[in-house]
Amino acid sequence: MNIFEELGEKESVFKCKKYLDHRFLPENLPHRDEQIKSVAKYWIEALSNVTPPDVTIYGKTGTGKTAVAKFARKQLEQVARDKNVNVRVEYIRCTDYTTEYQVIARLCQQMGQDVPYRGWTKGEVIQAFRNLFKKNVFGKNLILIIVLDEIDILLKNDGDGLLYTLTRTENVSIASISNYVEFKQFIKPRVKSSLRDREIVFPPYNAHQLVDILNERVQMSFKDKALQKEVIPLCAAMAAREEGDARYALDLLRTSGELANEKGTEMVYENYVREAKDQIEHNKVTDIVMTLPSQQKKVLESLLYLTNRKEEITSGRLYDIYKEITKGDSVSYRRIFDFINELEMLGLISTKTVSRGRGKGRTNIIDLQCDTQLLEDAMWQ
DNA sequence: GCTCCACCGGAATAAAAGGGAA
DNA sequence: TTCCCTTTTATTCCGGTGGAGC
Numbered sequence: 001m002n003i004f005e006e007l008g009e010k011e012s013v014f015k016c017k018k019y020l021d022h023r024f025l026p027e028n029l030p031h032r033d034e035q036i037k038s039v040a041k042y043w044i045e046a047l048s049n050v051t052p053p054d055v056t057i058y059g060k061t062g063t064g065k066t067a068v069a070k071f072a073r074k075q076l077e078q079v080a081r082d083k084n085v086n087v088r089v090e091y092i093r094c095t096d097y098t099t100e101y102q103v104i105a106r107l108c109q110q111m112g113q114d115v116p117y118r119g120w121t122k123g124e125v126i127q128a129f130r131n132l133f134k135k136n137v138f139g140k141n142l143i144l145i146i147v148l149d150e151i152d153i154l155l156k157n158d159g160d161g162l163l164y165t166l167t168r169t170e171n172v173s174i175a176s177i178s179n180y181v182e183f184k185q186f187i188k189p190r191v192k193s194s195l196r197d198r199e200i201v202f203p204p205y206n207a208h209q210l211v212d213i214l215n216e217r218v219q220m221s222f223k224d225k226a227l228q229k230e231v232i233p234l235c236a237a238m239a240a241r242e243e244g245d246a247r248y249a250l251d252l253l254r255t256s257g258e259l260a261n262e263k264g265t266e267m268v269y270e271n272y273v274r275e276a277k278d279q280i281e282h283n284k285v286t287d288i289v290m291t292l293p294s295q296q297k298k299v300l301e302s303l304l305y306l307t308n309r310k311e312e313i314t315s316g317r318l319y320d321i322y323k324e325i326t327k328g329d330s331v332s333y334r335r336i337f338d339f340i341n342e343l344e345m346l347g348l349i350s351t352k353t354v355s356r357g358r359g360k361g362r363t364n365i366i367d368l369q370c371d372t373q374l375l376e377d378a379m380w381q
Numbered sequence: 382g383c384t385c386c387a388c389c390g391g392a393a394t395a396a397a398a399g400g401g402a403a
Numbered sequence: 404t405t406c407c408c409t410t411t412t413a414t415t416c417c418g419g420t421g422g423a424g425c
Contacts, residue, residue: 098424114412116424116425117424117425118423118424118425119424119425120425130425234417314412315413316411316412317414333412337413337414353412353414355411355412355413356410356411357409357410358409358410358411359409359410359411360409360410360411360412361410361411361413362411362412362413363411363412363413364412364413
């Protein structure tokens with residue numbers, strides 16, 4: 001028998017798993033009416049052929065920022081079509097396109113203008129982008145709203161050149177989405193002043209709200225009576241502790257369901273959720289470690305060595321160990337400084353700079369933020 | 382040969398708080 | 404006790420190099 005058919009015949013608690021994917025955009029977004037209205041309030045101007053103000057959306061991961069932006073986009077495009085108004089909303093995730101050049105090139109591509117990844121100067125690409133408005137390719141008076149998701153990544157990596165360019169392009173409105181409120185520190189005053197900026201803050205979901213969200217998804221994705229009644233509240237409570245992260249709540253639910261399938265039970269039990277939590281954590285660490293460049297792995301290895309010896313980890317000591325481990329094939333402290341920052345961004349470590357006064361200077365105290373056993377497993381896999 | 386850009390490191394500057402002079 | 408100095412390292416600034424796409 002065909003292996004796929006065989007597996008396909010296995011009993012499943014799921015009706016359709018795709019609704020548990022955080023990228024799935026549902027018909028309505030519970031507890032985000034206010035935020036949707038806020039976005040719509042600004043974007044509605046596009047329907048009268050006025051460039052809407054720029055919008056900045058803040059909020060922690062899993063608070064529905066991307067979903068709301070996409071939702072508003074869908075609705076706006078619908079109305080624009082009906083009213084025959086020339087509005088386009090383009091979505092760019094800045095983790096995929098990390099420089100000004102790449103974003104603008106991508107925008108051109110999404111709008112049907114072919115642009116090479118390299119070879120052209122930045123100026124040429126920007127010109128090509130601006131020409132899209134002139135050449136009447138999209139008819140007259142095109143209003144373009146550009147959603148820049150996770151813009152903090154791009155700003156940190158490439159500076160504010162992109163915003164400078166876009167704010168100086170007519171008929172373009174920017175909607176930036178950021179996890180961090182402080183991301184504006186990367187924007188220079190001359191650019192800040194031309195951002196006609198409106199801010200919308202997304203609060204974390206509380207446990208009750210998460211229950212509502214999960215309930216809605218469960219109806220679509222799980223078979224009837226496939227969940228023990230404690231499962232949803234537990235997922236919600238656990239995710240609420242993780243700063244109200246709806247994405248995490250959905251992950252917990254899906255992974256719990258998968259565990260039920262693996263074990264061949266017809267129902268998802270409460271303790272599967274706890275098991276799912278461990279598995280998610282495990283996968284996260286493994287994924288991160290596997291994709292880490294080799295030099296960064298060496299840093300992590302040094303970190304692990306020092307943690308196991310229960311030594312206090314200062315940046316200087318870490319660099320010493322790192323040099324020992326790499327035996328000559330090492331990079332400068334300057335680089336390690338960047339690596340430490342990146343590992344912190346990934347949530348694997350935490351740092352705290354302390355000053356020890358005269359004659360002892362400053363240092364960074366570094367702490368491993370994940371289970372050492374878990375990390376070791378991931379490292380030697 | 383041109384451009385972008387990831388990776389790299391040297392040099393300048395900033396920061397914190399204990400030491401010590403007043 | 405107050406306040407400035409000193410020390411050491413964190414952090415920033417900036418420019419160089421080489422691979423890759425065109």
